[in-house]
Every structure is written in structure tokens, then in C-alpha cells.
Amino acid sequence: MIKYKKILITGGAGFLGSNLVNKLYENNEIIVLDNLSSGRLENLSGSRLVGRDDMRVTFIKHDIINYIDFNNLDLIFNLACPASPPRYQADPIQTTKTSVLGALNMLELAKKNNARILQASTSEVYGDPDIHPQVESYKGSVNPIGIRSCYDEGKRCAESLFFDYKRVYNLDIKVIRIFNTYGPNMDPNDGRVVSNFITQALKNKDITMYGDGQQTRSFCYVDDLIAGMLKMMEVDNFAGPVNLGNLGEFTMLELAKIIIELTNSKSKIIYKDELPSDDPKKRKPDISLAKEKLNWESKIDLRTGLIKTIEYFDKVLKNESNYCVRGQISRVSSGLPT
Numbered sequence: 396m397i398k399y400k401k402i403l404i405t406g407g408a409g410f411l412g413s414n415l416v417n418k419l420y421e422n423n424e425i426i427v428l429d430n431l432s433s434g435r436l437e438n439l440s441g442s443r444l445v446g447r448d449d450m451r452v453t454f455i456k457h458d459i460i461n462y463i464d465f466n467n468l469d470l471i472f473n474l475a476c477p478a479s480p481p482r483y484q485a486d487p488i489q490t491t492k493t494s495v496l497g498a499l500n501m502l503e504l505a506k507k508n509n510a511r512i513l514q515a516s517t518s519e520v521y522g523d524p525d526i527h528p529q530v531e532s533y534k535g536s537v538n539p540i541g542i543r544s545c546y547d548e549g550k551r552c553a554e555s556l557f558f559d560y561k562r563v564y565n566l567d568i569k570v571i572r573i574f575n576t577y578g579p580n581m582d583p584n585d586g587r588v589v590s591n592f593i594t595q596a597l598k599n600k601d602i603t604m605y606g607d608g609q610q611t612r613s614f615c616y617v618d619d620l621i622a623g624m625l626k627m628m629e630v631d632n633f634a635g636p637v638n639l640g641n642l643g644e645f646t647m648l649e650l651a652k653i654i655i656e657l658t659n660s661k662s663k664i665i666y667k668d669e670l671p672s673d674d675p676k677k678r679k680p681d682i683s684l685a686k687e688k689l690n691w692e693s694k695i696d697l698r699t700g701l702i703k704t705i706e707y708f709d710k711v712l713k714n715e716s717n718y719c720v721r722g723q724i725s726r727v728s729s730g731l732p733t
Contacts, residue, residue: 397625398422403468403510405459405501406475408434411515411573413580414617415472415624420451426465430458432489433477438580459497460489468508470628473501474515476550480543480671481586487545494549495556502560505567513569513628514557516636518678519547520572528679531572531636541673554636561634569627574640574680578617578700579707583715589614592651593701593708596660606670608648613679615641616700619693626689633688640680641693650697657701 400423406412407427416425416439427439439454457463459475476493477483483490498514505512521529522537537547560566577589584590595602623639645653651664685691 400469413438425452460492468510471512479585490545491549498553511567518574523675528681530681570635596658599661601665616695638680
């Protein structure tokens with residue numbers, strides 16, 4: 396377990412970043428950088444990390460496309476960049492800058508501090524894959540001029556920079572490729588499939604299904620992902636890249652039906668003919684390398700993780716809009732089998 400370190404977390408007010416802060420803050424000194432374009436301060440203040448008298452977390456609003464200097468850093472987790480397609484496509488140039496210029500700035504900072512640095516890359520580097528499941532040696536099938544390329548190619552370029560810094564400067568780098576992850580501290584309005592379906596179900600609105608709903612994803616609960624991230628940061632003599640994700644593969648239609656059941660929702664599934672451009676048809680990780688090098692695999696099944704996530708979303712929706720759900724998640728709250 397990481398203890399007594401000075402740690403910088405970029406994107407630390409976001410979904411993954413704030414869960415990482417929650418895991419590390421008690422035993423370490425944490426600096427959180429976030430420009431709040433998609434991160435939310437309440438992800439930190441809700442855990443009473445910001446504003447405490449014995450505060451071990453310092454928040455700085457900053458965009459990592461601009462260099463910032465710190466001394467005596469031990470570890471850097473570079474998590475900054477919107478991961479939701481609607482959000483990263485809304486400002487694609489900024490997305491590319493965050494991935495590329497941000498990576499360069501954090502690598503320079505790590506070099507100056509002789510710090511170990513982890514890059515949160517993504518399964519999106521595989522594009523719409525020709526092999527299934529995806530293994531780290533697969534070079535991907537990415538459209539470099541498509542609407543998703545700002546994110547896909549930005550992350551691929553960041554990986555390239557990380558390994559160049561390792562080769563040229565012998566920098567201590569770590570690269571993880573994150574598959575679809577969900578859980579508390581997700582923004583209900585971020586446009587990702589889990590948040591969309593849960594929000595629509597809790598509000599008894601129609602659930603929007605693109606295509607025939609047979610495209611697949613593997614959903615990893617955030618606690619499992621953070622555990623894998625920490626194991627990667629702790630292990631020596633292994634830079635990656637390494638896949639982190641859940642082996643359970645579900646169609647979008649299966650996901651929607653499970654969420655409707657767990658929320659006891661009256662929502663109906665409405666089909667839209669057109670799939671989003673360059674949307675991968677299948678996505679599932681091969682985690683053999685993570686098992687071998689990190690002794691890691693995901694443990695939390697989809698239903699268990701969704702129950703926890705639905706409870707979180709229900710609270711957020713009630714707090715933000717005074718939306719009251721009567722009988723919506725009775726089975727979830729009672730803990731009865733579903």
C-alpha cells in the first residue's frame with residue numbers, strides 16, 4: 396500500500412481521480428490539479444477532504460496544457476482528460492492538447508522530480524478492434540480523422556511520449572489501458588452509457604438505445620480499477636502497457652434490462668437507428684498480463700456494482716433537482732436479491 400508519499404493527481408476532481416484521492420489521502424500528502432471542465436469539486440468536498448483543519452489534500456484549479464512546477468514529488472498520476480465521448484468531442488482540440496501537451500508537461504515534471512509517473516490510457520487506443528478480446532500487443536484499428544480521434548489518437552500519442560521518455564531519460568513510467576469503468580462520483584449527465592441508462596431509469600424516462608443494442612462492453616467497478624491502478628504504481632520493473640478491466644461482457648441491451656430491473660423502473664427501451672460514428676462494436680480486455688505482473692483481476696460483478704452506483708445516482712438526483720423517487724430502488728435499498 397502506498398504510504399507517506401507526496402503525490403500529484405491530475406484530473407483529481409473527476410470520477411476516477413476523486414476515487415483515487417479517497418483511497419490515498421489518509422496516508423499521503425495529495426495535490427489535486429483539475430481545470431473543472433468535467434471534474435466536480437463536490438467529488439472532493441463530499442468526502443470532506445477539502446476544507447478540513449487537518450487537510451492532507453491541496454486543490455489547485457489548473458489546466459495541465461500549461462506547465463506547473465512542484466518540488467519533492469514522489470508519484471504522479473496523470474488522469475486529466477474527459478473520458479465521456481460527448482464531452483471530449485465538444486472541444487476536440489482541447490482534448491488533444493490535454494492528452495499530448497498535458498502528458499509532455501507531466502513527464503517533464505516527473506523528470507525534474509525523479510518521480511514515478513502513471514499514465515491513464517484507455518481501451519480506445521484499440522479503436523473498433525479486429526481481434527477479440529483485446530490484448531496489449533494488438534496495435535489497434537483507429538480512424539485518425541474521425542470524431543473520436545481527438546481522444547483515441549491523443550491517448551495513443553501520450554503513450555508514445557511516455558515510452559520515449561523511458562527510452563531517452565530512463566524515466567520510471569507506468570501505462571495502464573482502462574476499459575469501461577463505472578461507480579460513485581460519476582457525473583449523471585456525462586453522457587456515458589451507464590450514467591445515461593441509470594439516470595433515464597431513475598426518472599422513468601425512455602432509455603435510448605443506438606442500433607440494435609448488440610454492441611458489447613465490459614464494465615469494471617471503480618474500486619476494482621483503483622486497486623489495479625495502485626498495484627501498477629507499486630510494482631517495480633514493469634512499465635506496461637497493461638489492460639485493466641472486467642472480463643464480463645454484456646450487450647447494451649442486456650445492460651439496459653438489468654438497470655431497469657434494479658431500479659424497478661417504468662422506462663421503455665427506444666431504439667435509434669444510427670450508431671455513433673466509429674463506435675466500437677465489441678470491447679473486452681484480455682487481462683492475462685495484469686494477472687501475471689500485478690496479481691490483479693476484477694472481483695465485483697456487474698449487478699453488485701450497479702446497485703452501489705444506482706444508490707449514488709439516486710442521492711445525487713434528489714439533491715440536485717429535488718427529484719423524489721418513490722419505490723424506485725426498494726430492492727436495492729433493502730439489499731434483497733435481484
